[in-house]
Amino acid sequence: MADKRKYVIPGDIVTSGPFRPEQNVILEGNNIIATAVGISEIYDDSVKVIPLTGKYLPKINDLVIGKVVSHTSLSWELDINSCYIGFLPAMDVFGRDFSTHADELSSKLKTGDLVAARIANFDRTRDPLITIADRDLGKIDDGVLVKISTSKVPRLIGKKGSMIQMIEMGTNAAITIGQNGWVVISCETEEGLSKAKKAVEMVNEKAHIANLTDLIKDMLDGKDES
Amino acid sequence: MGGRDATMVLLDENGIRCDGRKIDEPRRIMIKAGGLKNADGSAYIEFGDNKILVGVFGPRDVHPKHMSNTDTGILRVRYHMEPFSVGERKRPAPSRREIEISKVIKEALEPAVMLEKFPRTAVDVFIEVLQADGGTRCAALTAASVALADAGIPMRDMVAAIASGKVADTIILDVNNEEDQAGQADMPVGYMPSLKKITLLQLDGVLTPEEYKKCVDVGVKGCELVYELQKKALHDKYFGNRGD
Numbered sequence: 192m193a194d195k196r197k198y199v200i201p202g203d204i205v206t207s208g209p210f211r212p213e214q215n216v217i218l219e220g221n222n223i224i225a226t227a228v229g230i231s232e233i234y235d236d237s238v239k240v241i242p243l244t245g246k247y248l249p250k251i252n253d254l255v256i257g258k259v260v261s262h263t264s265l266s267w268e269l270d271i272n273s274c275y276i277g278f279l280p281a282m283d284v285f286g287r288d289f290s291t292h293a294d295e296l297s298s299k300l301k302t303g304d305l306v307a308a309r310i311a312n313f314d315r316t317r318d319p320l321i322t323i324a325d326r327d328l329g330k331i332d333d334g335v336l337v338k339i340s341t342s343k344v345p346r347l348i349g350k351k352g353s354m355i356q357m358i359e360m361g362t363n364a365a366i367t368i369g370q371n372g373w374v375v376i377s378c379e380t381e382e383g384l385s386k387a388k389k390a391v392e393m394v395n396e397k398a399h400i401a402n403l404t405d406l407i408k409d410m411l412d413g414k415d416e417s
Numbered sequence: 418m419g420g421r422d423a424t425m426v427l428l429d430e431n432g433i434r435c436d437g438r439k440i441d442e443p444r445r446i447m448i449k450a451g452g453l454k455n456a457d458g459s460a461y462i463e464f465g466d467n468k469i470l471v472g473v474f475g476p477r478d479v480h481p482k483h484m485s486n487t488d489t490g491i492l493r494v495r496y497h498m499e500p501f502s503v504g505e506r507k508r509p510a511p512s513r514r515e516i517e518i519s520k521v522i523k524e525a526l527e528p529a530v531m532l533e534k535f536p537r538t539a540v541d542v543f544i545e546v547l548q549a550d551g552g553t554r555c556a557a558l559t560a561a562s563v564a565l566a567d568a569g570i571p572m573r574d575m576v577a578a579i580a581s582g583k584v585a586d587t588i589i590l591d592v593n594n595e596e597d598q599a600g601q602a603d604m605p606v607g608y609m610p611s612l613k614k615i616t617l618l619q620l621d622g623v624l625t626p627e628e629y630k631k632c633v634d635v636g637v638k639g640c641e642l643v644y645e646l647q648k649k650a651l652h653d654k655y656f657g658n659r660g661d
Contacts, residue, residue: 274478
């Protein structure tokens with residue numbers, strides 16, 4: 192279990208001793224030093240810092256929401272709210288028998304389309320490779336895009352998905368959360384949509400409040416005074 | 418620095434300086450993290466009468482492309498003084514001095530930022546001096562490091578900076594504009610407090626080896642004071658009402 196949570200800024204010594212440095216910490220001599228503003232967590236044998244700020248850095252297997260920005264004859268380029276552009280090869284969409292002559296890429300995905308995708312491969316030498324060949328992935332036909340801070344994505348999901356489930360139940364909306372901080376909400380009723388959107392934005396703004404769950408619940412139940 | 422003005426009393430017999438400070442007392446410093454909505458990270462600093470705003474973008478695409486490095490991200494810094502920042506209107510085009518300070522600040526930040534995590538990208542730091550009163554490079558460096566942390570750029574440590582110097586044969590902390598113009602030496606010091614490493618050290622003037630050592634020590638001690646304020650600025654923004 193995580194104990195000894197601390198608020199840290201870059202350069203702060205989180206702990207010292209035989210721990211394995213994980214995310215956002217470095218080993219400097221015998222000390223483990225934080226490299227980001229965030230909350231430090233010390234586990235049995237490892238230390239990490241959960242960042243409170245920063246851009247999205249692609250990680251293999253992350254679900255992201257991407258926006259098509261352009262395409263070549265072989266692939267699409269997606270804006271995934273990161274410093275790198277997502278690379279979606281045409282073969283992924285058209286299948287193995289894809290031919291540059293017969294298939295027109297813009298027939299499937301046009302510039303500006305939103306896509307739910309998964310990071311298939313990423314390393315420091317190349318731009319992230321993206322796939323939509325999976326269940327629940329692919330072009331998003333309807334819904335509104337809400338942009339939240341990347342560092343607040345875990346808060347929106349909640350413990351074992353509790354927060355997002357509550358919002359979905361309360362509004363009858365379907366919410367897709369990309370790890371890159373982009374969220375797509377779709378709902379059949381106008382009211383549910385605006386409520387869900389409000390709830391997501393509320394999580395984004397008030398992520399640090401301890402009883403946020405109750406606050407959101409009150410809002411969803413209509414007991415909202417703000 | 419040029420004219421040695423003999424008419425001004427920089428240090429009186431009680432050890433009080435021209436603006437009423439003691440020899441080891443910095444000016445009033447206020448740092449605020451954040452504030453700019455469109456930048457990825459930002460900071461504002463008031464360092465005595467210096468007022469400086471810093472915005473950080475990135476990591477992001479490098480343009481022009483040929484500047485990018487496949488091994489690591491690059492850091493780009495622009496230090497710029499507003500035309501109204503000094504007594505007489507300053508021409509807005511980057512001067513020789515501004516280009517040099519940009520480079521100096523960039524090199525002082527580079528040991529702290531860990532851009533090797535973001536190959537082929539750039540981090541841009543824009544420093545705008547709204548009001549200048551001596552020691553802007555130290556104030557700018559201090560604010561830039563807060564802005565970088567605010568942007569979530571991984572950093573080994575914060576960089577705090579302050580100038581020490583020599584006035585009326587005495588080593589002093591935090592040189593202001595008058596002391597810079599009429600004093601005997603001015604030494605900006607940039608320091609990473611947790612790693613205990615100096616990232617910026619310049620000297621304008623003449624010091625004996627003993628004075629030099631003392632000057633560095635005084636500067637480093639000053640940086641530790643500045644560091645506390647940097648820490649406070651970030652804590653106020655991120656952990657504000659949550660205490661620690």
